[in-house]
Amino acid sequence: MSGAVSVVRYERRGPVAVVTMNRPEYRNAQNSAMTYALDEAFYRAAADDEVKVIVLAGEGRHFSAGHDIGTPERDAHLSFDRRASLWWDHVGREGAESRFARESEVYLGMCRRWREIPKPMIAMVQGACIAGGLMLAWVCDLIVASEDAFFSDPVVRMGIPGVEYFAHPWAMPPRIAKEFLFTGDRMPARRAYEVGMVNRVVPREELEAQVLALAERVAAMPRMGLALAKKAVNQAEDLQGMHAGMDSVFGLHHLAHAHNAETSADSLAGMDPRSMKAAADGS
């Protein structure tokens, strides 16, 4: 297996493929290597006739702290074989062109591609599920969280109106989405359950067993029925404007990146994980 695959583990347990993000030392921050390894794992699970349901998990104490904006293996400057879009490589391009090409591929494009996998996906969420971590949980059809899980999208602190896959007003009621964005506060698992963003909240020690039991129940349904039921609900979300809404917000998102690049240190307003944490603690 290539080095790129080691950041994601793949295992099959009967009819369930368990795909596990495996950078626990960085709270499963997603670099491009992880994104493409996830894509490879999902493709494998989608193609495997024995697999009926896919579980997405994170190794360690946290599901995912978001996109990699500060680990030693941050690889936003590298080229990868693109899969989700026909945008040209971002490497060697400047300004908004580079950012738009890259994020169309690795963020919005990949998330949309994964949302359309014709097999049910269950996110198994513990600990932190922040910003880019939300995107991964939201592309899954069901979300099961442990009691210690929390969700947040603090990127408004960077002057950016939410992460690239802007599912916020579909994942939760619009007024709650505004509060979620305006404050950047952590939404505890129980609150996420109350607003309908997660399906179940379970004790941490029961998380894996409960997710696998749910996956087994779903797996008992016929494959075609599951694929069509998933597509039916996804289509309903898109008829409620989700697809077009995301496209329009993606433009605002890139306006924010460009504004930051023009008026501050960089497209993230000079923020890194440390300054984001300090800003959160000081508020």
Ligand code: ZN
């Ligand atoms: Zn972005």
